[in-house]
Amino acid sequence: MKNRFFIWILLVFTAFTLVQNWGKGQSSSSLDQNDVGLITNKTEYTQGAEVIVTIQNNTTFPLEIPENCPVQPLGIKKYANGEWIDVSIQDSAECKVSVPFEIKPGEKSKLSYKNWAYRLFETPGRYRVEGTILINQEPRVVSTNEFTITEKGVLKTAWMNFVYRPILNALVYLIEVLPGHSLGFSIIFLTLIIRTLLLIPSQKAMKSQKKLQKIQSRIEELKKKHKDNQEKLAMETVALWKEHKVNPFGSCLMILIQFPILIALYLVVSQGLHPDKSSLLYEQIGSNLSFETIQTHFLGLLDLTQIDFFVLPLLVGALQFIQIHLALSRQKKKKAEKELKKEAISPEKVAKNLEKPQDFQDQMQMANNMMKYVMPLMIAFFTASLPAGVGLYWGTSTIYGIAQQFVVNKQSEKEEEEEEPSVRVIEK
Incomplete structure (x- = not known):
């Protein structure tokens, strides 16, 4: 019986590890393309799941993402009625820090949208992340690959x-x-x-x-x-x-x-x-x-x-x-x-x-x-x-x-x- 008990404990640890690391390990080969590589960690998410965007700076200049708190750092667009439309929210969250997000040349970083998962991606459909960044103080519009938000399954x-x-x-x-x-x-x-x-x-x-x-x-x-x-x-x-x-x-x-x-x-x-x-x-x-x-x-x-x-x-x-x-x-x-x-x-x-x-x-x-x-x-x-x-x-x-x-x-x-x-x- 004690052996069974330890097996259950190990299962608990394994499940927590899966929860903590769910959705990681996606391919990043497309990050090397263009001056700025921008991809999501997955191409399909269920409602409420955390969307993570990886940004890689392939230029020789620092890359800056203007601080938009309490709004998300880069905009969200949804495909509806044959066109891409902006998804906006009203956020009353307090901002304790307001500084630009900077990525040095040759480095990459991640942006998480877990704090906007239920408001920005409320309904199933096709989405992409798009916004303006600064490279050597010059604005440039960048966007990710298209990804899909699907309804939760029966178990979820x-x-x-x-x-x-x-x-x-x-x-x-x-x-x-x-x-x-x-x-x-x-x-x-x-x-x-x-x-x-x-x-x-x-x-x-x-x-x-x-x-x-x-x-x-x-x-x-x-x-x-x-x-x-x-x-x-x-x-x-x-x-x-x-x-x-x-x-x-x-x-x-x-x-x-x-x-x-x-x-x-x-x-x-x-x-x-x-x-x-x-x-x-x-x-x-x-x-x-x-x-x-x-x-x-x-x-x-x-x-x-x-x-x-x-x-x-x-x-x-x-x-x-x-x-x-x-x-x-x-x-x-x-x-x-x-x-x-x-x-x-x-x-x-x-x-x-x-x-x-x-x-x-x-x-x-x-x-x-x-x-x-x-x-x-x-x-x-x-x-x-x-x-x-x-x-x-x-x-x-x-x-x-x-x-x-x-x-x-x-x-x-x-x-x-x-x-x-x-x-x-x-x-x-």
């Missing part, structure tokens, strides 16, 4: 309507109503709400994991007994799971449930808190909020929209270690001592019942060490590669999980005590 539409938009709207609502419009406290409250909504399935998953630990020795006995008959082994194992009401995939449940939430929160924190996404808000949500007033610095120390490489990853990794330590606790020795004190059975029998084959002990110890020490390092690396807001969510969720695991452990100990035989063996 479902993702947008059932995962991304609810997370975005919930977070914006909390930011709007909380004092100071704090992104940090909004993420904490959102995490508590999500974990409370998932309390019942996560509680079942934790209890299932505890039950699985208790019957692990019997599963190993079945493996040895039916090592030459895999069909019989599978049947006996499933029967054992049913007998003890164990869900073997319970430990992976919370990872699977939180996986899309993490992806959505990453996209919201890194790209969603911008006027361009206002069209995705439900009616009345964010009506009294200006995106420029959102306080992204948590406690005045941590910018939640940026990556934190040190403090937060170490803290989240430590919290993950504590949670895993609690999840793997077995309380074997405590139970054995209670049995000895009650004299329910002889000390020799207690030792015999607790004894396991050495190779099985080694395997279990290795798996537990992998879970306890390697996974926190993976989570710390994960936290250090994404905006701090995602790390704050994971850390808050882990603290909630620690409290929940503590309660489950106490309940498990109580159930074990109630299951102990009350009849004493009196030797004559």
Whole structure:
């Protein structure tokens, strides 16, 4: 089961990597043509996707793109009714910096249109980027290749309507109503709400994991007994799971449930808190909020929209270690001592019942060490590669999980005590 758990974790990391690098790696051979090379990273985008334009200066003079903030740096044209027409928007975003964008001779740079994706490319159709640049202080009109904006498919539409938009709207609502419009406290409250909504399935998953630990020795006995008959082994194992009401995939449940939430929160924190996404808000949500007033610095120390490489990853990794330590606790020795004190059975029998084959002990110890020490390092690396807001969510969720695991452990100990035989063996 622990192997499956690590596989799911690796899948999470892989998916985040794909999300971060989606759309990269397009051919740039046409950049060398003409004095100024200008191409988009793709020729087809779905609605809401980030359009990236690569510009290469093939001249011997600096290339300047005039600053048009809050409007996009180069214009957008759409093909409609047999002609190319300008696409314009009204943007109220505040501009903190207003300097020309410069590219030195022989160098190239990229322009991102992620902050205008839903307003400039609102409807499907044929588009191109076109605008005026300055080469040696002389204006020159340049344009990219033609590209197409298409409608979202079924899966992307479902993702947008059932995962991304609810997370975005919930977070914006909390930011709007909380004092100071704090992104940090909004993420904490959102995490508590999500974990409370998932309390019942996560509680079942934790209890299932505890039950699985208790019957692990019997599963190993079945493996040895039916090592030459895999069909019989599978049947006996499933029967054992049913007998003890164990869900073997319970430990992976919370990872699977939180996986899309993490992806959505990453996209919201890194790209969603911008006027361009206002069209995705439900009616009345964010009506009294200006995106420029959102306080992204948590406690005045941590910018939640940026990556934190040190403090937060170490803290989240430590919290993950504590949670895993609690999840793997077995309380074997405590139970054995209670049995000895009650004299329910002889000390020799207690030792015999607790004894396991050495190779099985080694395997279990290795798996537990992998879970306890390697996974926190993976989570710390994960936290250090994404905006701090995602790390704050994971850390808050882990603290909630620690409290929940503590309660489950106490309940498990109580159930074990109630299951102990009350009849004493009196030797004559």
